[in-house]
Amino acid sequence: GEDVEQSLFLSVREGDSSVINCTYTDSSSTYLYWYKQEPGAGLQLLTYIFSNMDMKQDQRLTVLLNKKDKHLSLRIADTQTGDSAIYFCAERFSGGYNKLIFGAGTRLAVHP
Amino acid sequence: NAGVTQTPKFRVLKTGQSMTLLCAQDMNHEYMYWYRQDPGMGLRLIHYSVGEGTTAKGEVPDGYNVSRLKKQNFLLGLESAAPSQTSVYFCASSNERGRSYNEQFFGPGTRLTVL
Numbered sequence: 626g627e628d629v630e631q632s633l634f635l636s637v638r639e640g641d642s643s644v645i646n647c648t649y650t651d652s653s654s655t656y657l658y659w660y661k662q663e664p665g666a667g668l669q670l671l672t673y674i675f676s677n678m679d680m681k682q683d684q685r686l687t688v689l690l691n692k693k694d695k696h697l698s699l700r701i702a703d704t705q706t707g708d709s710a711i712y713f714c715a716e717r718f719s720g721g722y723n724k725l726i727f728g729a730g731t732r733l734a735v736h737p
Numbered sequence: 738n739a740g741v742t743q744t745p746k747f748r749v750l751k752t753g754q755s756m757t758l759l760c761a762q763d764m765n766h767e768y769m770y771w772y773r774q775d776p777g778m779g780l781r782l783i784h785y786s787v788g789e790g791t792t793a794k795g796e797v798p799d800g801y802n803v804s805r806l807k808k809q810n811f812l813l814g815l816e817s818a819a820p821s822q823t824s825v826y827f828c829a830s831s832n833e834r835g836r837s838y839n840e841q842f843f844g845p846g847t848r849l850t851v852l
Contacts (some may be wrong), residue, residue: 629779656838667741667782667827667843675838713779713839718840725841 629728631714636734643701647714651696654716657690659699662711662730671712672699701733709735710733738763739846749850750757758813758847760828768831769811770795770841771803773824780827786811787833818851825849838844 629649637643649657655676660668674681674688674697679686685701701708711730718724741762750756760769767788772780784796786805800822802814811830815822825848831839 633777658838665845667845668829668841669843670840673838673840715779724782725780727781728781729777 629714629726630717631712631728631731633729634732634734636736637704639641639704639706639735639737641704641735642710643699643735644713645699645701645714645733647697647699647728648695649697649714649716649726651716651726652692652695654718655729656717657688657697658713658715658717658725659686659688660713660715660727662713664710668713699710704733704735706735706737709733739848740764741828741830741842743826743844743847745847746845747848749852750815751852752819754818755814755816756818756849757815758826758828758849760811760812760813760830760844761809762828762830763809764832765808766830766832766842766844767808767835769805770831771801771802771811771813771817772827772829773797774827774846775824783813783826818849820851823849823851 631647658673659671661671683708685702689698713730714728715725770785771783784803789808792803804812828844831841
């Protein structure tokens with residue numbers, strides 16, 4: 626079936642790197658996404674990766690995609706208190722109406 | 738641009754009452770979506786629309802109805818609210834461009850409590 630799984634909680638010290646992991650099920654997914662949700666707000670697209678890529682880097686963010694294991698990760702370098710939020714992994718199925726399947730979200734807590 | 742807006746932001750209903758949630762977008766997007774977010778679960782798609790005058794069921798459509806009479810608006814209705822519909826509801830829109838990464842833009846959410 627369609628499923629995206631993530632660990633629910635991650636705590637890191639300010640200045641350290643954070644790594645949030647996700648596994649997905651559909652090997653034909655075209656795009657995979659990371660969305661960020663700050664308290665009381667809607668989701669905002671943080672970054673995405675096309676399925677034919679292994680890695681994507683965008684400033685402090687690094688996305689790694691292992692298609693064989695259907696594993697996606699988001700690394701945040703030099704994590705700041707402003708990075709505290711819930712991070713959702715999502716996969717897009719090929720064709721159709723831009724159907725996204727979301728994971729349950731990982732709550733990232735950054736402490737001094 | 739305001740992006741995606743939702744009204745109301747909060748609402749408390751009694752079981753059996755009805756209400757309509759309004760979503761509006763000013764980006765001229767073709768696609769619009771209604772999701773619900775429950776603790777420990779990802780967003781689940783309730784209904785969606787691929788254009789004005791069209792609607793379709795998502796993963797969890799039971800107990801909800803939708804209408805898309807104007808391109809910029811997508812309404813979500815609860816005819817007879819139940820406590821199981823207590824949730825945070827998010828509207829989103831996107832502009833389908835075939836093979837592009839096609840970002841969905843989300844509203845701020847409506848927190849609904851059904852007593």
